[in-house]
Amino acid sequence: MSQQPIRILFVGGHGRSGSTLVSRALGAAEGAACVGELRYLWTQGVTKNQLCGCSTRFRRCPFWKAVGRAAFGGWRNVDAREMARVHRSVMRIRHAPRHVLPGVSGGFGRDVQTYAETMAKVYRGIAEVSQSPVIVDSSKFPTSALLLRRVPGIELRIVQLVRGPHGVVHSWSRQVHRADKGGRLMATHSPAQTAAEWLAFNAVIESFRLTRTPWTLMRYEDFVDQPREELSRVLEFAGLPSADLPFLGDGTIDLPVDHSVAGNPMRIRTGEVPLRADEEWRTVMGPGRRRMITAFTAPGMLRYGYPLR
Secondary structure, three states: OOOOOEEEEEEEOOOOOOHHHHHHHHHOOOOEEEEEOHHHHHHHHHHOOOEOOOOOEHHHOHHHHHHHHHHHOOHHHOOHHHHHHHHHHHHOHHHHHHHHOOOOOHHHHHHHHHHHHHHHHHHHHHHHHHOOOEEEEEEEOHHHHHHHOOOOOEEEEEEEEEOOHHHHHHHHHOOOEOHHHOOOEOOOOOHHHHHHHHHHHHHHHHHHHHOOOOEEEEEHHHHHHOHHHHHHHHHHHOOOOOOOOOOEOOOEEEEOOOOOOOOOHHHHOOEEEEOOOOOOHHHHOOHHHHHHHHHHHHHHHHHOOOOOO
């Protein structure tokens, strides 16, 4: 008897768009399990043994230990460094056109097949351990979503998460200390690079509308303004139409412990968290930079309902 496909709810888009909070909120619903940015499993998790979302080192986390046993008989039975190399080989954004083609060959094709077959075991292990019909993967990267189309035994559904480009650019320009990585600073990008990537990443994720892969859009601003309505809508899209949301309060969310393998520092935060849009850019961003970002991203702003003024 064939196994039932594993349903993956993939949160895609550009970084600093609120994906950690949104994916954790989705994963808090009954029937869903949030695993964070699974594309970093082999580097930040298995190889570097960094903190899981439960604030335990990856190799000591009971959840991930159980996933490793279910998938491979233990993480020691898979070459994590080789998988990290394979991941780097197939994940580069310049390879997006190659992932759209029906077949790939040569060394790149072998790496794609190795990655897909190995990740199929990982997702099967997560499903077995979590006992959840929906796995929330917030890897975001367009090539991560394209690669998932090649993973056997899964049913992929895409949530394109969009946040206004000015807020995204401002977030990437700030220096933020990572509580989950010993206080190290998060990466920063230039405004021009971030604006260009915002357009490109969202365009590639939205291209899933042209395939048979189910796709839906969520704006981060809508989520913080109407969290119950937006979460209910996306959970219904994921196949959980009757999911209860007792963790939502009046402008707050009560985050449980989960096992996000990677994400921004708030992945280790638990308890009541206020739901509000970060609009700091409106008071600190100069008019010249505002105009530059608007000029770069105007097609996307219009496409996703953000006013140009």
